[in-house]
Amino acid sequence: MSGMKTPVSVLRLPRGPEPNSRGFDPTSPRFIALCPTTLPSSSSSSGSADEEEQRLRAELRERFLRTLLLMTGKRVRFDMHEHVRVHARFGASDIDVLNLQVCDLETPLGVQREALLRSQDVIACSFEV
Amino acid sequence: MAMRQTPLTCSGHTRPVVDLAFSGITPYGYFLISACKDGKPMLRQGDTGDWIGTFLGHKGAVWGATLNKEATKAATAAADFTAKVWDAVTGDEVLTLAHKHIVKSVNFTEDSTCLLTGGNDKVLRIYDLGKPEAEPLEIAGHTSAIKKALWCNNDQQILSAADDRTVRLWDKNTKEAVKTLAFDASVSSMEYIPDGEILVITYGRTIAFYNANSLDLIKAVDAPASIHSASLHPEKDFFVAGGDDFKLYKYDYTTKEEMESYKGHFGPIHCVRFSPDGELYASGSEDGTLRLWQTAVGKTYGLWKCVLPEELSSENSEVLYCPPAEIKA
Numbered sequence: 001m002s003g004m005k006t007p008v009s010v011l012r013l014p015r016g017p018e019p020n021s022r023g024f025d026p027t028s029p030r031f032i033a034l035c036p037t038t039l040p041s042s043s044s045s046s047g048s049a050d051e052e053e054q055r056l057r058a059e060l061r062e063r064f065l066r067t068l069l070l071m072t073g074k075r076v077r078f079d080m081h082e083h084v085r086v087h088a089r090f091g092a093s094d095i096d097v098l099n100l101q102v103c104d105l106e107t108p109l110g111v112q113r114e115a116l117l118r119s120q121d122v123i124a125c126s127f128e129v
Numbered sequence: 130m131a132m133r134q135t136p137l138t139c140s141g142h143t144r145p146v147v148d149l150a151f152s153g154i155t156p157y158g159y160f161l162i163s164a165c166k167d168g169k170p171m172l173r174q175g176d177t178g179d180w181i182g183t184f185l186g187h188k189g190a191v192w193g194a195t196l197n198k199e200a201t202k203a204a205t206a207a208a209d210f211t212a213k214v215w216d217a218v219t220g221d222e223v224l225t226l227a228h229k230h231i232v233k234s235v236n237f238t239e240d241s242t243c244l245l246t247g248g249n250d251k252v253l254r255i256y257d258l259g260k261p262e263a264e265p266l267e268i269a270g271h272t273s274a275i276k277k278a279l280w281c282n283n284d285q286q287i288l289s290a291a292d293d294r295t296v297r298l299w300d301k302n303t304k305e306a307v308k309t310l311a312f313d314a315s316v317s318s319m320e321y322i323p324d325g326e327i328l329v330i331t332y333g334r335t336i337a338f339y340n341a342n343s344l345d346l347i348k349a350v351d352a353p354a355s356i357h358s359a360s361l362h363p364e365k366d367f368f369v370a371g372g373d374d375f376k377l378y379k380y381d382y383t384t385k386e387e388m389e390s391y392k393g394h395f396g397p398i399h400c401v402r403f404s405p406d407g408e409l410y411a412s413g414s415e416d417g418t419l420r421l422w423q424t425a426v427g428k429t430y431g432l433w434k435c436v437l438p439e440e441l442s443s444e445n446s447e448v449l450y451c452p453p454a455e456i457k458a
Contacts, residue, residue: 005131005132005133005443006132006133006432007133007149008132008134008135008423008426008427008434008435009135009433009434009436010135010409010432010433010434011432011433011434012432013137013138013432014138014139014173014177014178014179014180015138015179015180016139016140016141016180017141017171017180017183018180019367022182022183022184022220023172023180023181023182024172024181024182024218024219024220024282026219028181029157030157030218031218031219033157034201034218034219035219040239048325067153073283093195096373101294113341
């Protein structure tokens, strides 16, 4: 008998997680209402402080990107989690800096010709300029 | 016209979902948090299951998760020996509370100023969130890992369930056990209903209801399979339970009769909870999914739409998705 029942219709399925974001949309009504904004608001009193913050952010970002450029082709020391320290020749990073392409990665198991390091595993990198 | 339940599946977790909790009803609706062995607890809109965000930071399986009433704060308990407090609006980690072993349970007081934790080191801890650097108040007594710890009686008392097969009621101020319930089997879950002071406990195949003040038994029901979690409807007319046989059971609380059972999950059900408005209940399973189920099947609510027979074939129908008829096994 139950096989003849009509299933309840749904408008759509629940939305799943976004692949590249942790969510908590800052443009959602709840976020806007409950959180103090860090982005420029329309009031002039906070305008200059926000502009300064934006300028500093832009400067730091540019420094970071130039560092990546400078690192290209150089032998870099990567300090990673669990007290791992490896050396490799740095190639490039992907657009979101999620992965770092390296060659001749020196590991306790031998030298890996080509490898990808996960950025989230890397604590620091150092190299001779 | 009788309708067949269409559960809404919330995907995103990659490992078993072991705990879930609803917030209270806020001006922005109500919310749902899920604890998962993949270490990434998620926040969802309670009435639709839409993902809002993932709390990133834990380095091990998350065993317990909770929201405060206003859904502004979240707390999680994990296998990385920490409990964390989060801003549930921004998703930022606010506090990390180091423990000496796996943390299994977290619970806010009504005013969200204190957090109760319990876990494998067998000690209950009360943290003052206004003074996070201060040492927590500790209550010892359980002889095995604590599975669940809840505030009760206006946050003056604490209920705890442990692998030592006891449920204990503690006075927060004297730190003494006021009452103890002993069972023949491990308690699998516990739910406290402040309105009416009812405690829902599951063990073996039994779903039992106790008076939360006296710990006197009100009634007990045996299910067809081992039950891992149960929840009582806010109006206390139904309760739902799920466990080892992957099915969700719905019972009439007054008559104790089984009303319906629903298949859908592909693994044992670990947790089930009614929403604060009682319109739906959520289940978390070993299969890595959360599913939302309607209390009143066929009612228009959230993403479910009541469609009259003539609308189904109409060209003007706004319904985008009608689940195909399932083949009965």
